[in-house]
Amino acid sequence: MRENYRLVFSQCRRMLGVTEDAQDVSQAVFVKAWQAWEGFEGNEAQRRAWLMRITRNATVDAARKRNLRRMASLDVMLEERTAQVLSSPDFEGDAILARLHAAVSTLPPKQRWVFQARYFDDRTYAELSAETGTSEGGLKASYHHARKKIESILLQEAQTLFH
């Protein structure tokens, strides 16, 4: 259970950026899982796949709601979210990694999910396709666009710094 919680929380943390939001969503996912766990028929791998699926749905929904609540310019969002990540007590990465998380947070939720699953978790398209029911081609397109967008943000940043 601890290992699964860690897995769920990491995904929520990367998808939502804010520790409190990630804790709330992880908690909601686990309460749902806990209540249904006994009635779930399947092996451990199937249970984990199911847990990951409800985590994905919950984080994508939460990210959508968060996007609706907050409309700001890209520059402002990047500054705010980089500062948020850097000031989080549970973040031990450097400023570049914080900027990457901030850039990821500006992506549409589904692209964000595909990007973090591929980039951080190194999951295969086949695995993601089986989990989401989306074609591998569709997932590749999402990842491709997410990567281009992030590259463009980080390049702009570098050009501003070294101009």
Next chain:
Amino acid sequence: MGQRDDGFRVSDATIEAAIAGVISQPHVRRWPRRLSALYMAAAVALVLGMGAALNEVLKPETCVTFACQLDTLSDEELAGMMDLMEDEASLGLEEEVWPTLY
């Protein structure tokens, strides 16, 4: 999984506190196994009746808005459309349209 370090650390204390919170939640009460057949039949009939009535009243709306049409696109169609839009970069539409695709 966890191939690349994302910089985030979750302390054991956080995990323990969260799990304690989850465990304190009550389990969902399951349906009693012995529901009366009459009750079940009445409930099913009611649901079917309401469904049929609603079906008569509510006709499906025609998909006319751009957002609605986007929703009906498959991932492949969407990806193809996005590529076409990228080719039209001189129009400068990407920044406005791209974030609304999902």
